[in-house]
Amino acid sequence: MIADIITIVRDNWLLLLVGQYPNGPLGGIAATLILSVLSIALAFPVSVLLALARLSKAPLLYWPATAVVFIARGVPLLMLILWTYFMVPIITGYNVPGFATMLVTLVIYEGAFLSEIVRGGILALGRGQMEAAKALGHGGASAMLYIILPQALFNVLPSILSQFVSAIKETTLGYVINVPELTFAANQINNQLLTKPFQVFFILALIYYVVCWSLTRAATLLERRIVTKRSGLSGAPLALTATAATVEP
Amino acid sequence: MTQSQPAQAGAPMITFSNVQKRYGAVPALIDINAEVARGEVVVVCGPSGSGKSTLIRTVNRLEEIQAGSIQFDGQEVHGSLRGKQLNRLRSRIGFVFQSFNLFPHLSALDNVMLSPIKINGASREAARATAMRLLDRVGLSNKIQSFPAQLSGGQQQRVAIARALAMEPPAMLFDEPTSALDPEMVGEVLAVMRSLASEGMTMMCVTHEMGFARDVADRVWFMDAGRILEAATPDEFFRNPQHERAKRFLADLRH
Amino acid sequence: MTQSQPAQAGAPMITFSNVQKRYGAVPALIDINAEVARGEVVVVCGPSGSGKSTLIRTVNRLEEIQAGSIQFDGQEVHGSLRGKQLNRLRSRIGFVFQSFNLFPHLSALDNVMLSPIKINGASREAARATAMRLLDRVGLSNKIQSFPAQLSGGQQQRVAIARALAMEPPAMLFDEPTSALDPEMVGEVLAVMRSLASEGMTMMCVTHEMGFARDVADRVWFMDAGRILEAATPDEFFRNPQHERAKRFLADLRH
């Protein structure tokens, strides 16, 4: 079993790392990472706009944004990918490559989820900050830009990082529209070997775990730093266990 | 900065005329007619829920009114004022909240500098000089780099006052500025307010600090159930309140 | 319910002997020796951070101590007491928090009924009767079905007192019970506390309400930096405080 795994990795490490590149499209871990980094980076501004639209009182902003958020969250990503894949070329008239399709879908999908995080961050600030900004004479845009968003986004950074982890896991579905990424590479290896799916998927699980765990860890550390930084003001929410330590003999 | 043309010196700073305000069906302000003169210090008191906060929040339009009008420095606050003009007007009315509402992501200095730079377009240097002067004035020149979370409640409230003063407002509104403070810290905030008053700042303060009202106020407005029941000098009000409700209120405060 | 055998009537209700308490390296209580007699009302005051809360929280072991001993009604609180026994002891010490800490998911009535039923095994009917009586006593018989969020601060604190009384404690501890309240509501809570005192309840109150201390307290303990600096009758304390620190403290409170 372990020997199998070592052999598989030795024979296929380049395919797992970069896919068929440069003799074909970039794939493997590289594609997975590029896809997830790009999708989060692009989804971020989208999510802020969606969140603001969903907080706005104008029905013309609120309803379309709400519809996008609910549809994107209510349909399996697989369905969304297939729709973008088939519909975007029909709508735009341009032939869009699979990578771009995957990226667009992930941006919409992640954007919808992130927007709820951002919205939550803004709502969690409470009315006081907005009122203080208004009372000083800041307009809506200025208050958002200099006062509300810097705080809200900073507070939700850990959730944003967690969403990043999901994005990495969701790129898995790229294989459906032949976007070569890590799972796709594993599948190619699997079909080459035919008799060792368990070993191949074990390697796959291990790679995902290492990549995602590092990020989750980063998120935890960040969360801790934020709590420490803010604790002077609010008295960091004590975990039940922490409180219990003082209560229990 | 184009200053809106100030009314002549004798005219009142704030004028309420027939102001009516409801939350849904609940009336919060009923038929308010009152004036705050230039340089006058008005203390607003009254039982909880009587409409004190609502009253001063209508002055810079944090709350809308349903009828009547409010003039600030000769300018109509409600009505057609929108966007930029409203922001300009608001920047000329200092407002201090019970819960400080400092911006926690900015240092004390940056809290004070932000609005002059972003709203008035002041240069960083000028804003910095003003901010340092104001923080010194409220006794915090040694805390300029501290973040709100690192300051005590009293210190935070003093930064909040400096922040409001940075916009050089002709009048300041205070909504229970000391009631979120530990009893010991109340004094330091009241001291700053006293010194403002002594320099001729027009002030409207909602507060339960009757000592402050007695010493500093030119007039005390007593509110109940959305109306101003009494408007009198502190002397008259504390010695001889006219309304039953005011008498009971003063008795309650003394426990 | 097996009642732990009460000490003889003359013995003190609460005894602190050489109590030491640190948070990490920071000392919070230093060498505390003091007693609260049966039926006595002690008011604890002192500047912020002086250890007042820590002191009363050690009495029902919400905080551990590092050395010394605390006896409640003849029973050692710290030391070997564990699990069930500790819970039983705690249920006999009424504790009222500054922030009320009512259970927000339960109505006023259920807040008061929960512990007698779940801890003492009282029947619903008996618990209900007691709860109604106690809520009536604190003047809230018309609010029994309200949830905490629907009550004013003063009302919430009165429910909290009723909740503590439902366990029929021989003594009550109060940690700044009125400092989260609007000034007007302070009176209604103090009134309940006054009536408890007049009925002979043993009480330890951390409070800044000096009027209450003057009228009701048998003794005032003044704390600073983890020590009890003065323990005197209110008369002595207010007229002629011995320590410099106490003088300054009293001056601060008067602004």
Place this chain on the structure above:
Amino acid sequence: DQLADIMARKELRCGTFADVPPFAAPDPKTREMVGHDVDLCVAIAKDWGVEAKITPLSVEARVPEVKLGRVDLTIANLAYTLSRAEQIQFSDPYYLAKEMLAVKASDPGTSKADFKGKRLASTKGSTSEMSIKMNGSDPLTFQDTGSAFMAVQQNKALGMVANTMTITKLVNESKTKGVELKMIQEPMVFQPIGVGMKKDEPALLAKVNATLKKLDDAGFLNADWNKWLGPDTEFKMTRTDKVVPLSELKFEPIP
């Protein structure tokens, strides 16, 4: 007219599978797309004097892509069925595939009828799956052939169905690894494999049919076959078919 478009842009876009060796899959060493279908596409393009462009397609995408005209031809083991022929048009079959059944060597069954009502594994969305249903057996489907093989090894299914070469290869491999399998000689189903195209493109269809015939006559199809599937490969298969029009083929089409 799509044919004219192809000639004008001097590029023939072929959709192939991406992970189905030996038809189309990356070479593990060079990581370039290689296989029988790839060579066939290149040959057709060469014959027409245009460049071949290989687009790897997933099972989900291989039909919509031709329907939308984003690839010109799908060369991906596309088996002719009646309902599929309503959506796209098929060229004359270049090869008559057999779906074969492999079961454990120890299994007493010898004909496909013996596995009626039994569970058989295959890949998802394949004609193998349909053939299992037509046989009255119970399909258990997976994303890839490896998983189906694994399922048989782990007794999750009695046997598995795939095309002849896959089954041949797996039976050979099972001799050295895991539980030995045997191939049931009677095919589950015959299926003519053709090139898929958009409907209503008669010129393209005619041209493709002509080219296939020409390539067959020139011996290319046999050579290509031998290169990837022939006696010198692990599949050890010989091509006996000729390109013949569908109408002349005697077989019972899958609905």
Place this chain on the structure above:
Amino acid sequence: MKGFDPLAILQNPEFGRMLLHGLEMTFVIAIGSWCLAMSLALVLLAIRLAPSRILEGVAIAYVSYHRNVPTLVQLILWYFGVSSLLPDQAQYWLNDHNAESIFAILGLGLCQAAYFSEDLRSGLRAVSPGQEEAARALGHGRIGALRYVLMPQAIRNALPALVNHSVSLFKNSSLAMAIGVAELTHAVKEVENVSFRTFEVYLIATVVYLVCSLMIMAAGELLMRRAAIAGGR
């Protein structure tokens, strides 16, 4: 688009039957794994609250694995990996009793339990420390405080997150097709493969998934409104 005709799918009794059967399977998987996930989440929570470093470490590792490996890969490991380690008798028994669905429920349920337990834990953390102190000061034990005071509030706090994760559990049930469960997405692909009417079947599936997800969200909303504490917070 020419020839686009969803009705052609729905009116075909064979296709309709396949899709309905798929939907039924989706519900079985989703509901089964939800129940498993919720019970396991409570166990995990209890483990994390227990004053044992080792147990806590186990719970942390559990959550870490399930959150950092794609669910699809987890399912495959269950179905092909773990099952092959079982004794032969158990394997035969499982294979006779729809092993695919059992492993799908197991895999999805175990994975989702990690999320549910984290939701509950943050719900618990959001209850102010004063609540526990108040309960303990009244004489409630640890268990009593949890049961009567903390958990009722924690669950209310966690409801939005629990609803969100229930929706994603429902959507993730589509991954079960990777190990051969004939659930809705599987049925969709089957119908697609037979008919080659890709757009039509995907449209039908999208609508079905969306409607079900929205119904879960609406049910969650209703629950939150009913559980809302009078007077708000």
